[in-house]
Amino acid sequence: MSTSQKLNLPDFKPHEILDLFLAQKTEAIATQYLSILDHFKQRTDRQITIPLQTYIDQFLGNFFYTFSQAKLVLPEDYLRAFIRRNKIIATLAAISSFQNTDPYLKILSTQPENLGKALALYSPRNEFYFDYNKIFTTNPDLACYWYSYIFSHYATGLAHENIAKRIYFHATYDHPNLTRFYNYPDIYCSATYIAPNLDRLLKYKINLFVQQSSAPQTNAQQQYDKKKIAIVSSSWSPQSSIYRNLSTYIAALANKYELTLIYCGEKNELVDQDFFKQIIYIKAKDNSLNYDQLHGNQFSLIYFTDIGVNTESILLANFRLSPIQCCGLGHPVSTYGAKIDYFISGQTVEIPTESTQFYSENLILLPNLGVVHHPPPYQRRERQHFQNSRIIINCPWSAQKINFSLLKTLKRITEKTPEPPLFRFFCGHSLNQNSYLVFTQDIASVLPREYFELVPAIANQDYLALMETGDMTLDSFHVGGCHSIIESLYLYKPTVVFEGDRWYNRVGAQLLRQVGLMDLIATTKKDYIHMALKLILDKKYRQTVGDRLREVDFEKTIFNTTEIQSFKKAIDSLIANLR
Structure with a gap:
């Protein structure tokens, strides 16, 4: 059995690539490279062994050398395929002996006819700067394509100071030739995490582009039935x-x-079909939808649960499907310019006087949070005490929530403790495209490796059991948690939150108020550090907070369901006022 087979790696023979190159079979070369890159996209390597390191180095050495040859001219379809794999190329380079693609990018940057290949190698992980203006004047179409796919780096790139700066530069860059967009979900979602002020800017551009290029110019229907409502969702299963x-x-x-x-x-067998007379599955192809199946349904109101998480929801949100269109907190940020009339949120969380600043939609406020929580499907190990050799801090944060500023704050916490705690980052499925190792490197550029561990996607029961072994929880900022705060409180974990000015960084604070933990709501970094240190250093206080949580009636507080009828009344009122 070969080394490649033992490691479950594709068979790769450099001499075959050379033979194909000499025979000018460029598409065969490209196909083999793309296949290997796709293999690595699907892997989750948590350690890099010598054989794996050797394979990656040999593959990249061959790939970079051949790819940078001026005589390797690829059709545009293949160039776009490599640009779509920009992130996995950069990720592999970062964990290889090459560290980045700079030497080969410099070579390709001098070949205007090979701009597409240069863009496949050019990412926020490069130290070398390739003039953006030159890129957009040389080949505007490929430049727009590349611009859109670079946003995939936001998911794991914000932890490193320099990479985060380059992502921000990329997101705020503009050019007269930047007129087309692709990869809508990454642009839509990344805006919130890169910087709060980018939401309105980037989403407005995407919405306008979709409305002008993708959405039908006529409405799906002119008539409506007040008894008919549609729910648009990308995640409608109990999981x-x-x-x-x-x-x-x-x-x-x-x-x-x-x-x-x-x-x-x-079509997905896990989709819950309860409550629905019919289910319409709709799938985008080439950033467009077949709207025919939506005609004639006579919906009076459409409720979107999570606009922005995939292409379909973005396209539908920019198309007038019904006279009333509203959305909820599945993705808790404004669409900033889609064809959505109302955003349904919670009065105890929002700052009503700031609604026009943070929402392009009219804000409808339900009396409580704007969502209804339920107990996690997990049996607590009630009074069992977990004897940890050091303080373990739960950080149930998706990778995109872990930014450089937040890591610096954690570093300051460790500097004020006699024995630094262990930060346990629960990143789940956000560690995609085999990014575990490179994300570990990025965090370690700020926080010493022995101070943290990364937990990739695991079964929900295992996740909650591991959370329960932690001593306390810290919420992330500037994007905070919601369901993760519920889970932490349910497990009786003292939890520190950082309250901001938007729903996604205010809901955690309101949940703490409901259970009487106002003393753990920070509004400044100084407060956040102070509260975290008090829990770390004062064992008695930490245990007292846990005991306070055990006395809370969760059914009457964080699992209160009285808001359900308020939602129905809001929908009833909107439909009743239709003319």
Whole structure:
């Protein structure tokens, strides 16, 4: 058995690539390279052994050398395929002996006819700067394509200071030739995490482009039936936090209205079909939809659960499907310019006087949070004490929430403790495209490696069991948590949150108020550090906070369901006022 087979790696023979190059079989070369890159996209390597390191170095050495040859001229379809794999190329380079693609990017940058290949290698992980203006004047179409796919780096690139700066530069760059967009979900979602002020700027551009280029110019229907409502969702199964937070609202509508689920994506047997008379599966192809199946349904109102998480939801949100279109907190940020009339949120979380600043939609405020939480499906190990050799801090943060500023704050916490705690980052599925190792490197550029561990996607029961062994929890900022705060409180973990000015960094604070932990709500970094240190250094205080949580009636506080009827009344009122 060969080394490649033992490591479950594709068979790769450099001499075959050379033979193909000499025979000018460029498409065969490209196909083999793309296949190997796709293999690595699907892997999750948590350690790099000598054989694996050797394979990656040999593959990249061959790939970079051949790819940078001026005589390797690829059709545009292949160039775009490599640009779509920009992130995995940069990721492999970062964990290889090459560290980045700079030497080969410099070679390609002098070959205007090979700009597409240069763009496949050019990412925020490069130290070498390739003039953006030159890129957009040389080949505007490929430049726009590359611009859109670079946003995929936001998911794991914000932890490193220099990479985060380059991502921000990329996101704020503009040019007269930047007129087309692709990869809508990464642009839509990344804006929130890169910087709060980017939401309005980037989403406005995407919405305008979609409305002008992708959405039909006519409405899906002119007539409506006040008894017909559609729910548009990308995550409608019991395993989804979006479903768990919003499904009871939808259930409250079922007795009065005829409900249709418009599911964004392929047909999925896990989709919950309860409450719905029909389910319409809709899948985008080449950034467009077949809207025919949406005609004639006579919906009076459309409720979107999570606009922005996939292409379908973005396209549908920019198309007038019904006279009333509203969205909820599955993705808790404004669309900033889609064809959405109302955003349904929670009065105890929002700052009503700031609604026009943070929402392009009209804000409808339910009396409480704007979502309904339910107990996690996990049996607590009640009074069992976990004897850790050091303080373990739960950080249930997706990778895109881990930014350089936040890591610097954690570093300051470690500097003020006699024995630094262990930060346990629960990143889950956000560690995609085999980014575990490179993300570890990025965090370690700020926080010493022995101070943290990364937990990739694991079964929910295992995740909650591991969370329960932690001593306390810290929330992330500037984008905070919601469901993760619920889980932490349910497990009786003292939890520190950083309250901001938007729903996604205010809901955690409101949850703490509901359970009486106002003393753990920070509004400055200084407060956040102070509260974290008090829990770390004062064992008695930490245990007292846990005991306080054990005395809370969660059913009357964070699992209160009285808001369900308020949601139904809001929908009833909107439809009743239709003319």
